[in-house]
Amino acid sequence: xxxxxxxxxxxxxxxxxxxxGGSTTGPxxxxxxxxxxxxKPAAAGLMTIFFFIGAWTLGRRVVDTLGTELVSQPxxxxxxxxIGVLFFxxxxxxxxxxxGVPASTSMTAVGAIAGLGLARNALNVAVMGEIAIWWVVAxxxxxxxxxxxxxxxxxxxHRRVAMERSEPPLVEVDRSGAIPVPRTEETTNRRxxxxxxxxxTIGCLMAFSSGTSNIANAIAPLVGSGVVEMNxxxxxxxxxxxxxxxxxxxxxxxxxxxxxxxLPLTAAIVVAxxxxxxxxxxxxxxxxxxxxxxxxxxxxxxxWGRATRPVxxxxxxxxxxxxxxxxxxxxxxxPDEEVPAIGEEEAADIPSAGDLFDxxxxxxxxxxxxxxxxxxxxxxxxxxRFVPIWGF
Amino acid sequence: xxxRVLVPVDGSELATRALEYALxxxxxxxxxxLYVVGEASSMMGSATSLALEDDVDEAIAQEAQEVFGPARxxxxxxxxxxxxxxxxxxxxxxxxxxxxxxxxxxxxxxSSGLRERLLVGNVATKVVRNAPVPVTGVR
Numbered sequence: 001x002x003x004x005x006x007x008x009x010x011x012x013x014x015x016x017x018x019x020x021g022g023s024t025t026g027p028x029x030x031x032x033x034x035x036x037x038x039x040k041p042a043a044a045g046l047m048t049i050f051f052f053i054g055a056w057t058l059g060r061r062v063v064d065t066l067g068t069e070l071v072s073q074p075x076x077x078x079x080x081x082x083i084g085v086l087f088f089x090x091x092x093x094x095x096x097x098x099x100g101v102p103a104s105t106s107m108t109a110v111g112a113i114a115g116l117g118l119a120r121n122a123l124n125v126a127v128m129g130e131i132a133i134w135w136v137v138a139x140x141x142x143x144x145x146x147x148x149x150x151x152x153x154x155x156x157x158h159r160r161v162a163m164e165r166s167e168p169p170l171v172e173v174d175r176s177g178a179i180p181v182p183r184t185e186e187t188t189n190r191r192x193x194x195x196x197x198x199x200x201t202i203g204c205l206m207a208f209s210s211g212t213s214n215i216a217n218a219i220a221p222l223v224g225s226g227v228v229e230m231n232x233x234x235x236x237x238x239x240x241x242x243x244x245x246x247x248x249x250x251x252x253x254x255x256x257x258x259x260x261x262x263l264p265l266t267a268a269i270v271v272a273x274x275x276x277x278x279x280x281x282x283x284x285x286x287x288x289x290x291x292x293x294x295x296x297x298x299x300x301x302x303x304w305g306r307a308t309r310p311v312x313x314x315x316x317x318x319x320x321x322x323x324x325x326x327x328x329x330x331x332x333x334x335p336d337e338e339v340p341a342i343g344e345e346e347a348a349d350i351p352s353a354g355d356l357f358d359x360x361x362x363x364x365x366x367x368x369x370x371x372x373x374x375x376x377x378x379x380x381x382x383x384x385r386f387v388p389i390w391g392f
Numbered sequence: 393x394x395x396r397v398l399v400p401v402d403g404s405e406l407a408t409r410a411l412e413y414a415l416x417x418x419x420x421x422x423x424x425x426l427y428v429v430g431e432a433s434s435m436m437g438s439a440t441s442l443a444l445e446d447d448v449d450e451a452i453a454q455e456a457q458e459v460f461g462p463a464r465x466x467x468x469x470x471x472x473x474x475x476x477x478x479x480x481x482x483x484x485x486x487x488x489x490x491x492x493x494x495x496x497x498x499x500x501x502x503s504s505g506l507r508e509r510l511l512v513g514n515v516a517t518k519v520v521r522n523a524p525v526p527v528t529g530v531r
Contacts, residue, residue, distance in 0.1 A: 101434065102434045102435060150444075154444070259433055259434055259435035259436065259437025259438070260435065260437065262437050262438070262441060263437055263440060263441055263444070264441065264444055266444075267440065267441075267444050292435070295435060296435040296436055299435055299436050299437055299440045300436045300439075300440065302440060302444070303436070303439055303440025303441075303442075303443035303444060304443070306440075306443050306444050307443035307448070353442065353443045353448045353452075353480070354443075355430075355480040355481040356429070356430035356439040356442060356443055356480055356481065357436070357439060357443070358481045358482045358485075360482060361432045361436075361481075361482055362436065364432070364513075365432060365434065365435070365436055368434070369434075
């Protein structure tokens with residue numbers, strides 16, 4: 001009986017890891033695969049390796065937080081409860097994916113465990129509060145850093161990254177020798193190579209940051225219940241993530257269903273660097289990070305910073321001649337009016353693309369991202385409180 | 393008396409139906425299409441992609457053209473000439489703002505999926521509640 005439960009627990013943990021691998025590979029390596037700098041199997045391989053490095057080094061700190069510190073009595077992590085927690089994490093993520101509502105796996109995991117803790121009256125409120133504060137502070141930091149980059153450095157960065165190229169492949173692996181040696185194609189110039197190395201590096205950084213933060217979501221309840229030791233659990237989790245990366249991630253890599261991968265390459269690099277750095281920092285201090293929220297505010301910060309940059313208008317709107325289009329405040333200039341010399345215009349005259357970023361809409365988007373973790377928390381609380389298998 | 397009719401469009405089926413109704417009923421009136429650029433996406437990526445373009449106006453005009461193109465074709469079938477306006481930001485507020493210069497608004501009584509509901513809310517309800525002119529909701 002007990003062994004069947006153990007196997008059940010391991011299976012649910014593998015399922016969560018599998019989904020993490022499937023959903024993280026796209027955002028991490030989408031830009032690299034899209035730029036034809038990497039093949040999909042290579043992306044999955046790198047994903048697995050760097051996820052493992054992240055999980056093994058910093059990831060265990062988050063496992064500790066979730067598995068032992070968040071609840072005041074580790075005893076409540078019975079095997080049944082652990083399976084229940086993992087089940088709610090998996091369920092919430094599935095619902096989120098199904099409805100197209102992105103959600104942070106870590107927030108959902110914390111929510112489910114907090115639900116268990118609340119139901120058992122064993123939630124460590126101090127730890128929960130610390131986590132919640134970082135969930136507010138980290139996005140604010142990400143927003144301002146991205147805003148400053150968008151406002152002052154984006155144009156310069158964009159020029160450096162400019163890597164318009166569709167010819168495959170940039171780097172050829174020479175397998176004629178005993179050891180495969182990557183060799184640049186003759187047509188690849190150094191600048192392109194720099195770009196390729198950048199996108200691959202960013203992908204690895206994101207995979208690493210995901211490892212530091214997400215390994216806990218798959219294994220923390222099992223480690224907390226003492227069923228599995230930390231190290232074997234990490235290895236198991238990483239194998240599951242690798243499985244997801246090599247199988248279902250192929251689809252996410254193709255559809256690039258994430259908003260990050262739809263951004264221009266430069267923007268994707270900025271957002272990925274800022275978010276991954278914050279996530280790694282949070283993991284290092286043992287806080288499960290809310291990657292989706294951090295990345296979203298980083299995207300908003302970058303776009304808003306760029307939209308409100310103090311530059312001059314290039315010219316009156318060209319517009320199709322047969323369509324009399326007036327763009328809200330944008331068409332303030334009369335087409336016949338003399339175009340002012342560059343830099344002469346006041347900042348207030350700039351087409352206000354800033355209107356694209358309505359604060360209310362942004363708040364709504366963030367609120368929506370909190371929906372899945374909230375559902376996870378509430379359903380876990382209700383289940384652990386009242387359903388007889390778990391209830392007292 | 394010709395009336396000035398505002399028809400918000402977004403390329404959706406329901407909006408197209410609203411336009412058909414408007415063309416049918418208000419064929420002799422002065423019709424103006426309105427498209428609100430910068431739809432909210434799950435991580436705000438679409439708004440940022442627009443904002444990051446070198447020529448934001450051009451990008452906005454291009455996006456709007458994708459919606460106006462088919463709408464104009466439809467209007468041509470009815471032999472009606474239509475004007476076009478572009479707005480930026482929150483659909484409901486922009487529509488209400490533009491409604492001030494019109495006598496009536498005709499729009500789809502939007503009830504798309506859960507995701508859209510969460511992202512932008514029910515645009516039609518907000519417009520009905522806040523518009524300074526009568527609103528016709530088409531189902």
